[in-house]
Amino acid sequence: MSPNSAPNRRSFLARSAAIAAVPAVATLAGGALAEPASADTLPDYAPIPPSALGPAVNAQGYFVGRVEKNLYWVTDSAYQAAFLTTREGVVLFDAPPSIGHNLQRAIDQIAAENGVSNKVTHLVYSHHHADHIGGSSLFGTDVVRIGQVQARQLLASENDPARPVPDVTFKTKHTLNVGGERVNLAWHGTNHTPDNSYIHFPDHDTLMLVDIFLPRWVPFDSFNLNEDVPGSIAAPDTAMAYPWKHFIGGHMGRLGTRADMVLYQQYVNDIIDGVKKALATVDPTPFFAKYGNNVWAAAQQYLAAVVAYASGPVIKKYLGVLAAADVYTASTTFAILESIRLDLGFGSQVHP
Numbered sequence: 451m452s453p454n455s456a457p458n459r460r461s462f463l464a465r466s467a468a469i470a471a472v473p474a475v476a477t478l479a480g481g482a483l484a485e486p487a488s489a490d491t492l493p494d495y496a497p498i499p500p501s502a503l504g505p506a507v508n509a510q511g512y513f514v515g516r517v518e519k520n521l522y523w524v525t526d527s528a529y530q531a532a533f534l535t536t537r538e539g540v541v542l543f544d545a546p547p548s549i550g551h552n553l554q555r556a557i558d559q560i561a562a563e564n565g566v567s568n569k570v571t572h573l574v575y576s577h578h579h580a581d582h583i584g585g586s587s588l589f590g591t592d593v594v595r596i597g598q599v600q601a602r603q604l605l606a607s608e609n610d611p612a613r614p615v616p617d618v619t620f621k622t623k624h625t626l627n628v629g630g631e632r633v634n635l636a637w638h639g640t641n642h643t644p645d646n647s648y649i650h651f652p653d654h655d656t657l658m659l660v661d662i663f664l665p666r667w668v669p670f671d672s673f674n675l676n677e678d679v680p681g682s683i684a685a686p687d688t689a690m691a692y693p694w695k696h697f698i699g700g701h702m703g704r705l706g707t708r709a710d711m712v713l714y715q716q717y718v719n720d721i722i723d724g725v726k727k728a729l730a731t732v733d734p735t736p737f738f739a740k741y742g743n744n745v746w747a748a749a750q751q752y753l754a755a756v757v758a759y760a761s762g763p764v765i766k767k768y769l770g771v772l773a774a775a776d777v778y779t780a781s782t783t784f785a786i787l788e789s790i791r792l793d794l795g796f797g798s799q800v801h802p
């Protein structure tokens with residue numbers, strides 16, 4: 451399909467708007483985007499490795515495929531949802547607004563092919579974020595919504611009509627039985643958000659855990675904007691303790707494997723090692739000597755030097771291996787650096 455065709459352009463725009471609030475922020479700050487962007491002056495990045503790309507989307511801008519048996523996934527190449535067909539209706543897992551009405555189209559397509567019901571009876575929330583469940587209200591009021599108890603609290607305070615609060619909540623564990631199918635929901639502590647849940651399909655060899663590990667891509671800006679950095683670094687270990695073959699990460703165009711997750715863990719460990727080495731190596735003295743009483747200027751330049759020292763070798767190692775290593779490794783390194791300093795106390799010095 452031509453890159454200028456209408457559905458592609460439309461889904462691209464929806465996707466960019468959903469993924470990043472960055473342009474709005476840059477405009478407010480009077481940044482580079484105060485000038486209209488021009489393709490000639492925008493920076494170039496390394497090509498995306500083919501291994502990071504998934505199947506092509508159809509003319510309506512989505513792809514739907516089987517994960518295993520009656521478990522399916524839907525993607526627009528930037529966001530993912532999943533659904534389980536059962537003899538009593540469909541259980542949907544997340545409703546990203548960027549996929550929007552294509553969710554029901556994908557379900558209709560699979561239901562028609564298999565002669566099963568296309569009626570969504572249950573909607574499971576991975577976590578409260580609008581970019582993953584902002585299409586929830588499209589499924590009306592005659593749907594049982596399920597989420598972790600903190601998702602209910604957060605959604606109640608956020609009061610967004612697009613994201614009705616869950617009707618059924620759980621604190622640590624909940625087994626969902628619908629139409630002869632079972633799904634295990636679990637909360638193992640805070641990570642990306644306080645309510646982020648592990649969705650395990652024991653009869654389909656699949657784990658869904660959103661916004662932690664995005665198969666074959668580096669994390670989104672600043673380590674996926676994770677609220678709890680140590681919890682998010684630990685989450686893949688918890689995920690690996692489950693039996694699964696297929697992984698649904700909520701983002702980009704493909705599913706993940708256990709080998710993909712090991713590769714991602716290595717990437718994070720390489721950043722952590724790089725940060726510890728940089729904190730022990732980069733001397734802050736010249737930065738504070740130069741900027742005197744402008745402590746923020748000294749801190750900014752010193753930390754930028756630490757990030758460059760730590761992230762440089764990681765970017766080099768993962769270019770061509772993880773997509774967009776040159777785009778977001780530095781901002782993720784900054785997030786991990788700050789957590790290592792502030793949460794772990796690494797490199798803290800007590801005045802003599």
Ligand SMILES: [Zn+2]
Nearest residue numbers: 577579642661
């Ligand atoms: Zn999120």
